[in-house]
Amino acid sequence: MKKHGIILFGHGARDPRWKEPFERLAAKLRAARGDQPVALAFLELMSPDLPTAVASQVAEGCDSVTVVPVFFGQGGHVRKDLPEIVEKCQAAHPGTVISCATAVGEDDAVLEAVAEYCLREMGR
Amino acid sequence: MKKHGIILFGHGARDPRWKEPFERLAAKLRAARGDQPVALAFLELMSPDLPTAVASQVAEGCDSVTVVPVFFGQGGHVRKDLPEIVEKCQAAHPGTVISCATAVGEDDAVLEAVAEYCLREMGR
Numbered sequence: 001m002k003k004h005g006i007i008l009f010g011h012g013a014r015d016p017r018w019k020e021p022f023e024r025l026a027a028k029l030r031a032a033r034g035d036q037p038v039a040l041a042f043l044e045l046m047s048p049d050l051p052t053a054v055a056s057q058v059a060e061g062c063d064s065v066t067v068v069p070v071f072f073g074q075g076g077h078v079r080k081d082l083p084e085i086v087e088k089c090q091a092a093h094p095g096t097v098i099s100c101a102t103a104v105g106e107d108d109a110v111l112e113a114v115a116e117y118c119l120r121e122m123g124r
Numbered sequence: 125m126k127k128h129g130i131i132l133f134g135h136g137a138r139d140p141r142w143k144e145p146f147e148r149l150a151a152k153l154r155a156a157r158g159d160q161p162v163a164l165a166f167l168e169l170m171s172p173d174l175p176t177a178v179a180s181q182v183a184e185g186c187d188s189v190t191v192v193p194v195f196f197g198q199g200g201h202v203r204k205d206l207p208e209i210v211e212k213c214q215a216a217h218p219g220t221v222i223s224c225a226t227a228v229g230e231d232d233a234v235l236e237a238v239a240e241y242c243l244r245e246m247g248r
Contacts, residue, residue, distance in 0.1 A: 006246055013199030021196050021229040028239040033246075068242050072145050072194055075137030101245040104238045105145040113237035114228045115152040118192050121225040122130055122157075 005037040005057035005065040009050060011077060012042035019046060022070060037062060043077055050082075054089040054098060064097040072105030129161040129181035129189040133174060135201060136166035143170060146194060161186060167201055174206075178213040178222060188221040196229030 006029060010022050022040050029038045037060050041053035048056070050067065057065050067086060069078045082100060090098045104110050130153060134146050146164050153162045161184050165177035172180070174191065181189050191210060193202045206224060214222045228234050 004246060006242060008242070010196065013197060013201075015197075015199040015203065017203075018197035018199035020198075021227075021235060024232075025235050025238055025242075028235060029242055032239065032243055066246055068245060070196055070238065072134065072196075073137060073139075073142035074144075075139040075142035077137075079139065079141075101242075103145075104241050107237075107241045108148075110234070110237045110241055111145060111149050111152060113231075113234045114149055114194065115156065117228050117231045117234055118130060118132070118149075118153055118225075119156055121192060122128060122190055 002064075003036060003057075003060065003062040005039065005060070005062040006033070007039050007041050007050065007053050007057065007065060007067045008070050009041050009043070009067050009082065010046075010070045012044045012046035014045055016046075025070065041067075043081060050085045051089055051092070054093065054096075058093045058096050062096055064099070066099050066101060068101040069103040071103040074103045074106065078103050126188075127160060127181075127184065127186040129163065129184070129186040130157070131163050131165050131174065131177050131181065131189060131191045132194050133165050133167070133191050133206065134170075134194045136168045136170035138169055140170075149194070165191075167205060174209045175213055175216070178217065178220075182217045182220050186220055188223070190223050190225060192225040193227040195227040198227045198230065202227050 026038050037057050039053045041050040150162050161181050163177045165174040195202050
């Protein structure tokens with residue numbers, strides 16, 4: 001069976017509580033994806049970093065890995081830092097196809113859910 | 125009629141394209157809220173900052189203003205920086221009730237939408 005890993009890529013922060021939503025998101029994806037690998041990775045301040053997470057999924061036998069930037073906007077971290085890291089990961093693991101999704105905050109259904117949350121918080 | 129403003133509070137970034145999802149989110153909320161004020165504000169690198177956005181909504185006649193942190197996790201920016209800024213805004217505008225929501229990434233429906241996006245990107 002082909003293995004297709006997903007890595008949720010976040011910025012990272014000093015406060016360990018910052019990553020709670022990322023862990024909840026990973027748990028939702030694990031529940032939905034059966035035994036397909038799901039991992040977190042961070043740009044800075046938290047571990048693992050992306051090369052470590054990619055190497056781990058390659059070691060698990062992933063034929064392909066999709067990196068999803070869990071960012072709202074696409075600034076320098078997503079447009080510049082991330083492609084550079086992914087390029088190095090791809091060079092290090094030529095037998096695995098490593099691809100990047102668009103940042104989650106660009107998705108309209110995600111923005112709809114955020115808007116609904118705002119309206120609930122305001123009592124509409 | 126009472127005016128209840130909402131301010132979408134983001135981190136800010138150097139790349140102006142970073143804020144596109146925030147502008148789309150604000151447009152969704154304006155469509156849903158009729159003539160109730162909706163504004164963006166940023167912690168750094170982009171303008172306006174939060175005190176400027178709050179002062180503007182107070183000048184528009186808002187009795188209350190809700191600040192919604194458009195962040196995934198609640199780290200130092202949301203737990204420490206934001207309350208300090210809001211406290212100063214509240215002191216500057218005692219006639220308006222200024223409150224803060226929990227970061228949008230803590231909301232389960234938002235995380236569900238992000239998970240659905242990830243699954244779509246993976247071909248499930």
